[in-house]
Amino acid sequence: MVRDSVLLPIMMTVVENNRLEIERSNHSLKTLYSAAANTLLNAIHADLAGIRKELREHHIKVIEEERVDDAAHYKFYYRGYEHKFALMRFLVRSEISTRLGKYIAQLEKHFSGLIHKK
Numbered sequence: 001m002v003r004d005s006v007l008l009p010i011m012m013t014v015v016e017n018n019r020l021e022i023e024r025s026n027h028s029l030k031t032l033y034s035a036a037a038n039t040l041l042n043a044i045h046a047d048l049a050g051i052r053k054e055l056r057e058h059h060i061k062v063i064e065e066e067r068v069d070d071a072a073h074y075k076f077y078y079r080g081y082e083h084k085f086a087l088m089r090f091l092v093r094s095e096i097s098t099r100l101g102k103y104i105a106q107l108e109k110h111f112s113g114l115i116h117k118k
Contacts, residue, residue: 008048
């Protein structure tokens with residue numbers, strides 16, 4: 001949950017930046033790509049809202065401490081204990097790429113099912 005609470009906002013930023021880039025382009029399918037990006041953002045946002053709710057229910061607080069070199073350092077508090085962890089930039093990129101692939105696969109299944117119903 002803690003890791004998701006850090007990674008999902010970064011994923012949303014990546015998708016939003018790509019959506020804006022698509023909208024500024026002259027690509028003939030930009031409406032389709034933009035709509036897909038919006039659907040992807042909605043799915044990530046829903047998961048993030050669920051994670052944040054779960055964190056609140058368990059009284060877990062996550063704080064970004066600092067960014068040093070190629071790592072972001074975080075603290076989280078749970079049951080009176082303070083825990084620290086760091087996420088390396090290259091690992092964040094890799095994990096976000098993997099997770100975006102899973103979200104996109106879910107979208108493909110959803111849209112494929114809609115197309116085959118007609």
